[in-house]
Amino acid sequence: MSHHDHHQSFWTRYIFSQDHKVIAIQYTVTALFIGLVGLVLSWLMRLQLGFPGEFRFLNPGSYYQILTQHGMIMIVYLLTAILLGGFGNYLIPLMIGARDMAFPFLNMLSYWVYLLSVIVLVAAFFVPGGPTGAGWTLYPPLSALPNAAPGSGWGIKLMLVSLVIFIASATMGGLNYVTTVLQCRTKGMTLMRMPLSVWGIFIGAAMALLAFPALFVGGVMLLLDNLLGTSFFIPAVTLFGQQLPREGGNPLLFQHLFWYFGHPEVYVVILPAMGIASELIATHSRKPIFGYKAMVIAMAAIAVIGFLVWAHHMFVSGMNPYFGFFFAVSTLIIAIPSAVKVYNWLLTLWRGKIQFNTPMLFGIGWISTFIIGGLTGLPLGNVIADVPLHDTYFVVGHFHLVMGVAALMAIFGGIYHWFPKVTGRMFNETLGKLHFWVTFVGAYMIFFPMFLLGILGVPRRYFDFEALQYLPTQTAGLNIVITIAALIVGAAQVVFLVNLIWSAVRGRRAESNPWHATTLEWQTPTTPPPHGNWGAETPTVYRWAYDYSVPGAERDFIPQNVPATPTVPAGTARTV
């Protein structure tokens, strides 16, 4: 092999690779990096809220810019990207026994376009006026009128351009994930034999394909309002006493477009996380997931109803108040399939043999934080109860726990769980457990008190609370406690990164199936799996994904590619 060839193969193997596993790692590393930026931004906000006025470089303008970038980074560029682009890419082909994605080139393109969107997003920090401070919801007219919000020049335009680029990437990725699941399953891998991770990513990706176009349309219209002076979302307005040459638009139209995307987006994140959590919980309690079929139906139900609840974010927006009845009912109905999932995770643990390793701890953390985060959605969905709570700290507590912390529990657990497969090495358990306990307990300390602040009526998105006359004196102390907890939780993420990097290089060599798991990715002939994943033949599947502790079987797990023989019963006969 000449030097030149070698050079080429480095580029095509590790940089412009079409191997889904390399692309998955690229997505994950990029998302974690930008997530770290989002984390540092949250520190800055907490420093201001805990110690108002102490940090001179924080003023209302920069606070709202930091807030906006933090929110958008966390939801779109971290969670969505890592769950679909990272986990989706790594797991789908391996778990369904495929050699790669249906469209490997498109897959590679999707990553590079995502990277571009991240670069455009970050560029906003360096342009005149800085990033937009209109809030991650980008409501016009605030986000559309010159000088109404910080970053109304370059900042908002870069944000919208970045989102449009991200949507292009998510569409390429989404089409790939959906097509791969539908077309590339190996022999015997029926839909109802797929692991729940694949189901969650599959349904989540399908939802993304249906939801992102609404954001795309809203984003392009908002960009035109910004760039060309159109008035899609702008009625006749004055700004600081001056009449503006705009009229005829409707700000609520944007809110409908935004939340028609925004609510399903929550499930784009949560469904893959649910799937991953199911894998963690079943594998490490050595038991089949309880009610597999109910789990799949619940996810499908959540996906369908999830498109009919968007206006619960708009109960006090000024939309026709009679819509409130419909959206309250649809929102609370969606609680039922979500509750079914919680019950089934708990019942998976019931009579199990729970292994207390790091992935399982995160699985347990997922259940607990999803419970508190999910339950606190009920008051917000019960329209009249939302009237006092809307846009208060109650909402901040709710979405951080359900979508931020819970999703991250699944993501962290998933990273630890598949780390041995991805790198061929084990991570450090002690550091992993430290990471878990600090993050889990810290998250409660940060976000639980926010529910009480919200009940008291503290509005969110406040640079400080000095103007509020109804706060108990202890509130300043509480905010200090929250800030300190946030700093410590942040530091624990450094432990996580150090563990990942160190273990990827120096960790103990991993067996190919260290958790004794049943799903196909653990049955690859070599670890880490090479480009193409399988040896000469792709595996054949004979059973569902959860044959753990089958009575009469010799070992407490039977991989999906083991045929049913008299000595190795197909434990699934009853259910699938």
Add this chain to the structure above:
Amino acid sequence: MPVFASVVLVLIVVGALALVASGIWWFTPLASNWNEIDGALLITLGVIGIAFVTLNLFLAYLILRYRAREQERAQFIPDNPKIEKILIGITALGIIILLAPGLFAYSRFISPPRDAMIVEVVGEQWRWTYRYAGPDGKLGRAHPKLISPKNPFGVDIADPAAQDDILSYTELHLPVNRPVLLHIRSKDVIHSFFIPHFRAKMDAVPGMVTHYWFVPTRAGKFQAVCAELCGIGHHRMHSPVIVESLEKFQEWLAKQPTVAATVKP
């Protein structure tokens, strides 16, 4: 580790309940007729509180009881339709319990009484201003295109109903025990008019008029704040709300400027 884990879970539940029970951060004392809102919210919080405690304690029990032990093997229990049905039933029941009073209260919230006193609230970066209907009980027409430094509310002075309208640029005064219907507007971006002691809020959206109603039930000084991000002054956009006897209210109102006296085209 399993013992530690379940102890931590129990401590989290205990800690959460203790923080709630401390009562330091809880509802502000209600000063309007909306005890139905508090009622619906409290029922909802009660239901989810019970679920939060039960599910987390059950989780703590499970991880303690079913931690890996040498001799034991996990049981192969792929599902149990009967348990699932019971749990779905309980969940549906819980949801009906919190939703029914909620929807009932909501239907009252969106049906203002006919005799309510109308007050207009106008938001702008970053203050709240108010307009009262004056003796004729009717607010004059207004249009954003008419807004100018001399006509900050954009009232149409050609409209006879506008002449006697009364303007307040700083405070909202209300008579106690009389229903009030707010007409909420914004001149620029979206704001949200929120009076925590009254439990009610509604966005102020340019280009449209939004509404809510309430009855102040207690004399005193309260605070209206902005609950929708509206730019760098958002956290400083607030205004006193003064609830007083009818006589005092009328005395105050008589001292405020009218449209006829102050607004020029």
